[in-house]
Amino acid sequence: LAKTTQPISMDSYEGQEVNITCSHNNIATNDYITWYQQFPSQGPRFIIQGYKTKVTNEVASLFIPADRKSSTLSLPRVSLSDTAVYYCLVGAAGGYQKVTFGTGTKLQVIP
């Protein structure tokens, strides 16, 4: 399973766009990149998943460069309710052999 590296924490003001980058230098050819959001005392929630280039859904965008050694989660116009821990995962389709979450990035949105 590819190891991921994310910033430990980030602060942002309400209404700003937030970009959280994840490094995964050892990503394998069949690995997907997935991001989760976790609020205190709750289970993580799936945000977005991608394989290459750009993926967008109703809550976020995921940018993946051609070499796939990193990815960036983009949250448009954050609000206070986006304050959470964001995890980046890398794993293969068909299920994980051993899904492991890193320490994640704690995003604090400031009024």
Place this chain on the structure above:
Amino acid sequence: EAGVTQSPTHLIKTRGQQVTLRCSPISGHTSVYWYQQALGLGLQFLLWYDEGEERNRGNFPPRFSGRQFPNYSSELNVNALELEDSALYLCASSLQVRTAGELFFGEGSRLTVL
């Protein structure tokens, strides 16, 4: 559609006791994962079950064990509880054949060991 459900939501035990946590996956999901999350820390992978079999386990002692039933629900058992076992225990389910990463988590069982 019901999500992943876990029980109990909270429990308090004393050192040396044993605990059983339960998880019901989303209907149709065959894989169940268990994680431990100590306060303020990341998720540590415990166990992965699929189709009734233990497929992988994390770096936890043998007193952490579990099983998956024919209806794909699962139990996590922890024997000889220690203070450091106090944590939020999260269960997640997925469709094994789907693309990686679509794990659906329950709300967790908060275990306090005194």
